[in-house]
Amino acid sequence: MTVRVLAAGDHFVLNRLLIDAIRAEAPSADLAFTELTLPWPVEPFGRVAEVDEASGTEDQLIEALQGAEICVTQMAPLTRRILKASPDLRLFGVSRGGPINANLEVAAEHGVAVCNAPGRNAGATAEHTLGMIMAAARRIPQTHTDLHTGQWRSDYYRYEAVGPELDGSTVGLVGCGAVGRRVARMLSALGAHVLVYDPYTDLGDLAESVTLEELLTRAQIVTLHARVTPETTGMIGAPQIAAMPPGAIIVNCARGALLDYDAVCDALDSGHLFGAAFDVFPEEPIPPSSRLLSTPNITLTPHLAGASKQTAANAARIIAQEVGRYLRGEPLAHSANGLEKPFVRN
Template sequence: MTERSEGIESATPMSHPSGHMTTRLLAAGDHFVLNRLLIDAVRAQAPGADLEFAEITLDWPLVPFGRVAEVDEASGTEDQMIEALGDAEICLTQMAPLTRRVIEACPRLKLIGIGRGGPVNANLEAAAEHGVTVCYAPGRNAGATAEHTLGMILAAARRIPQTHAELTADRWRSDYYRYDEVGIELAGSTVGLVGGGAVGHRVAQMLAALGARVLIHDPYLTETAVGELVSLDDLLSRADVVTLHARVTPETKGMIGAPQLAAMRPGAIIVNCARGALLDYEAVCDAIEGGHLFGAAFDVFPEEPIPAESRLLTTPGIVLTPHLAGASRQTAANAARILAEDVARHLRGEPLVNVAKP
């Protein structure tokens, strides 16, 4: 059911003495990007605007997201959103399914704000056909994902999860001190980044600060402030650690398979906190079990949740987290702030900055 913000009594647009109409907004938050973050951010960015908020709280992440009609990674139902939107002009959300049916049922809707790095849960074609602008929040989780990536590199290189598990099972494994069992230090090592965007750039800065040599492969970059731009083949042959930071496109899907893993240095580590479709995970398991790779660390997977029969759960030397790299309080606040900045531009009649195109 739709809940009204404190002090809101009616869903009907209200006229003010100035002649301005109140702008109605729906905050369709969840248990990560909270409604109060969205509402407070909009009020901070548009302090003089006449605003009326309605609220609905979606179940994510308590209930996994999924496909709803024609959109991906959504939480909630079309009927739920149609009822909640009513005659709202603006919808702010992270996970709500903004499908063609929802958009067509809400003719007053003018702006959709998706508080994530890609608006996969909105039908951009339907929005464009009905004059609805869709904005999103690129870079919202760049800092969190970069820090998580660094933690995953260290966890895999120093076997932190494995040795913790041994201790909690009452096993003191001093044999991990054998030369062929110990990992590397980042200082003096070479780390290769596949992708040098917002996340990759931050990872490069952190690694350089720790004394690592940084290589970057990104066909869209012509220069970099940190590290050395190289070909993918050069990166794979030189890096002690390879970490993926590319988006999934027809060109990058499956870009790291068995041949690329075989081209990596013996004893190297591969890390993926970007997208599962970039990498052949079966080939990684083969490379670790065969002794070619030292280990791996993954936050994203080809199928989520990981199937119970997956080799990822039993292959030694692999560190796993459940798609949490971007999960920080700052990420949620950033998402709300980035959307609120474009809402304020919309209210002032100015061009928006983060507009998603069909």
């Protein structure tokens, strides 16, 4: 029996990557593919009905999903309206770590399993984090800009203007999941002493587990890797930043909700912090009036930490493996809405 699959890729996780990965995972399956290319990241994602960080419209998905049993995507919305109009859909594969573009509860009510791709961008994000640490510590963006404007700033060599080396520095990781573990290994290899605050993780000899309070008072560089939960939202605010050593650096390539950015700007303006580097923000894109754009010694990138060719390939591979499990009647490995076991297929 032919199974219809909608590949709703975009300009990062391409349809050809999704289709090739599924064919490699299920070479003997009788599959009929249709394609829809969503506009992200050429056009920003946004809210679609009741889901967030989605690309495309409900009408587009409703039309493309007619007769489809499986949909693989990164950014396509899965809303109450789409689910009601797509009775053949049984598996919705979201090739990203957090499937917030899907209404998980309503999908479960309709018998549609939603799966995701945890860890797809762990390597890319870890490398970007390391680059951001170095950029902040060595003033790379500022000196690059100065040269482009005709300034040869040898005064950056003043003792009070130079930052620390990683070799011999103490670096604190707040949260240590798939990304944090990689960052810890990289830092250890460069000679840093790594502290970790994560109640759910023990890295053994790789890092020293400490309380958050101890990490903040000891680390010259603090980098955030926690998930956003009610407990972690706003976990680093003005009191925590004040507890950091003078001349410290803070980096966030995780989620903007973890950190009070105004408190960081205050600490940079006062000279308490040496530098900061951010890939994520409380509001994206950053508003033109944001202090982040005028406060000195901040390195900024536009939520690109996970952007690598390997991330796109990993995303397609992980979701293709879930499609293979579904086709073989096996439990899903990365169910996002509780439907892990095989279910009746049309």
